[in-house]
Amino acid sequence: MKKSSLAGKKAPRELLVDIPKLVSSYYTEKPDPLEKSQQVSFGTSGHRGSSFDRAFNEDHILAISQAIVEYRTSQKITGPMYIGKDTHALSEPALRTAVEVFSANGLEIMLQDGMGYTPTPVISYSILTYNRARPRGHADGVVITPSHNPPKDGGFKYNPPNGGPADKEITTIIQDRANEIMRDGLKDVKRIPWERALKASTTNFYDYITPYVNDLENVVNMTAIGAAGIKIGVDPLGGAGIAYWEPISETYGLDLEVVNQAVDPTFSFMTVDHDGQIRMDCSSRYAMAGLIDMKDKFDIAFGNDPDFDRHGIVTPLLGLMNPNHFLSVAVWFLIQSRHHWMEDITIGKTVVTSAMIDRVVKSLGKTVTEVPVGFKWFVPGLLRSELGFGGEESAGASFLRKNGTTWTTDKDGFILDLLSAEILAVTGKDPSVHYQNLKGEFGEPFYGRSESPATREQRAVFNKLTPEMVEADSLAGEKIEAKLTKAPGNHADIGGLKIVTENGWVAVRPSGTEDIYKVYAESFKSQAHLEDILNEGQNIVQTLFDEKL
Numbered sequence: 001m002k003k004s005s006l007a008g009k010k011a012p013r014e015l016l017v018d019i020p021k022l023v024s025s026y027y028t029e030k031p032d033p034l035e036k037s038q039q040v041s042f043g044t045s046g047h048r049g050s051s052f053d054r055a056f057n058e059d060h061i062l063a064i065s066q067a068i069v070e071y072r073t074s075q076k077i078t079g080p081m082y083i084g085k086d087t088h089a090l091s092e093p094a095l096r097t098a099v100e101v102f103s104a105n106g107l108e109i110m111l112q113d114g115m116g117y118t119p120t121p122v123i124s125y126s127i128l129t130y131n132r133a134r135p136r137g138h139a140d141g142v143v144i145t146p147s148h149n150p151p152k153d154g155g156f157k158y159n160p161p162n163g164g165p166a167d168k169e170i171t172t173i174i175q176d177r178a179n180e181i182m183r184d185g186l187k188d189v190k191r192i193p194w195e196r197a198l199k200a201s202t203t204n205f206y207d208y209i210t211p212y213v214n215d216l217e218n219v220v221n222m223t224a225i226g227a228a229g230i231k232i233g234v235d236p237l238g239g240a241g242i243a244y245w246e247p248i249s250e251t252y253g254l255d256l257e258v259v260n261q262a263v264d265p266t267f268s269f270m271t272v273d274h275d276g277q278i279r280m281d282c283s284s285r286y287a288m289a290g291l292i293d294m295k296d297k298f299d300i301a302f303g304n305d306p307d308f309d310r311h312g313i314v315t316p317l318l319g320l321m322n323p324n325h326f327l328s329v330a331v332w333f334l335i336q337s338r339h340h341w342m343e344d345i346t347i348g349k350t351v352v353t354s355a356m357i358d359r360v361v362k363s364l365g366k367t368v369t370e371v372p373v374g375f376k377w378f379v380p381g382l383l384r385s386e387l388g389f390g391g392e393e394s395a396g397a398s399f400l401r402k403n404g405t406t407w408t409t410d411k412d413g414f415i416l417d418l419l420s421a422e423i424l425a426v427t428g429k430d431p432s433v434h435y436q437n438l439k440g441e442f443g444e445p446f447y448g449r450s451e452s453p454a455t456r457e458q459r460a461v462f463n464k465l466t467p468e469m470v471e472a473d474s475l476a477g478e479k480i481e482a483k484l485t486k487a488p489g490n491h492a493d494i495g496g497l498k499i500v501t502e503n504g505w506v507a508v509r510p511s512g513t514e515d516i517y518k519v520y521a522e523s524f525k526s527q528a529h530l531e532d533i534l535n536e537g538q539n540i541v542q543t544l545f546d547e548k549l
Contacts, residue, residue, distance in 0.1 A: 004276030042171035046157030084118030090154030103197035119308035121412035164379030164409035228425035233301030282312030324354035348390035369489035506537035
């Protein structure tokens with residue numbers, strides 16, 4: 001994709017979204033329930049869209065909320081519902097709509113004191129903490145966020161009692177019922193006015209911050225970070241975790257500076273991402289340009305996306321670390337420092353995450369559990385404490401408490417941030433230095449991804465793939481060792497194809513929302529070898545298209 005001339009520069013005024021118009025559209029624009037682009041559609045992490053496109057409007061949230069109520073009833077989920085929102089402009093009206101429906105249906109709901117913001121990992125943490133000692137009457141939750149998407153977008157996620165992102169079986173039930181409710185003119189929706197909902201006996205205002213902050217010492221070595229006196233910089237990117245950093249700093253005696261205190265639904269303080277969009281992507285050097293410019297002021301610095309389920313680590317040596325690089329160091333450090341984890345603990349990664357993790361894990365006598373794209377695949381392993389760590393190349397990860405029990409079953413940007421500080425505090429070297437050492441030991445990986453157009457019919461080909469359909473026996477000059485359409489770690493369909501050689505791999509999968517397919521690749525030989533892998537991977541896909549259509 002061609003880089004925008006605005007990439008890395010402060011967002012100009014003409015790029016800012018019109019917030020009054022956006023919020024007005026949420027209430028006044030009515031989606032056509034028969035138009036696919038305007039229906040409820042749960043992707044890998046909930047329903048997302050913009051009210052400008054009639055893809056995230058009040059009708060959607062009314063229908064989704066009622067469908068969730070009905071799903072809870074069918075599953076006999078009777079505990080409280082923990083509700084969080086991020087700082088996107090559409091999150092507040094969506095929260096109010098959802099509360100009106102949940103209250104009308106008699107659900108016990110938990111809202112942040114003062115109607116503040118609540119990050120995704122804190123909702124997961126709260127669900128699991130409530131459910132831990134209860135054999136029945138379990139809680140679940142909703143997080144209202146479109147993650148790092150542009151300011152015009154809204155998002156709505158459901159987390160069942162396991163605390164993690166709902167799996168496809170659950171989201172399909174909710175999605176289909178929500179669309180049925182919309183087609184039927186919302187007649188089945190129960191709703192009471194906002195004022196009555198707030199005063200209902202089932203509505204609780206809850207301090208999400210203190211329990212989470214006080215418990216952090218049980219998942220990260222906060223004592224070591226405080227004792228080391230390292231200088232830490234934080235850019236919350238105007239996200240839902242902004243009120244957490246001061247309590248964290250005070251509780252653990254950290255030398256921590258929040259460099260950006262702004263909360264602004266236009267996100268006007270952002271630098272523009274690679275494609276000319278305002279996008280709060282903490283793994284993008286363009287979106288994180290402001291913090292990178294200050295890297296020499298701090299021993300370690302980090303940023304997060306608006307719902308704090310992703311992390312971006314900045315060091316004086318390298319600036320913003322590639323997510324794959326930091327995950328490799330995180331795994332290397334955790335395996336050696338978490339002495340109370342089970343001896344046979346495994347490390348989770350997705351099929352498109354760097355093979356550097358495989359090499360590191362193998363060298364330390366552990367095994368990798370490789371799953372399809374989507375954090376939901378890590379939930380069972382984290383819940384059973386069989387996975388010590390689950391991470392994906394898009395800068396999302398979580399790991400177990402120090403005693404080997406579950407912390408969260410959703411991505412947690414806070415603990416990955418703080419882990420980077422623990423690594424520096426305990427070893428005296430920041431994660432980027434350790435990554436240089438890993439390259440010296442295991443070789444330097446060259447990682448890349450690309451996108452290509454694909455019609456709906458072409459994207460459907462991926463659903464029919466079997467390894468036998470790939471006739472090639474070599475990739476970029478190396479013998480093919482594996483052709484995968486199912487993930488090795490859990491034998492679930494990866495929704496595409498992965499081809500592995502001794503020194504490289506390529507994975508191709510269709511987009512769930514756009515007419516494109518994505519190609520991921522890695523080489524442990526050279527940049528030129530990586531380009532060959534990417535090109536040959538695309539050629540293999542094109543051959544499959546030609547043969548199957």
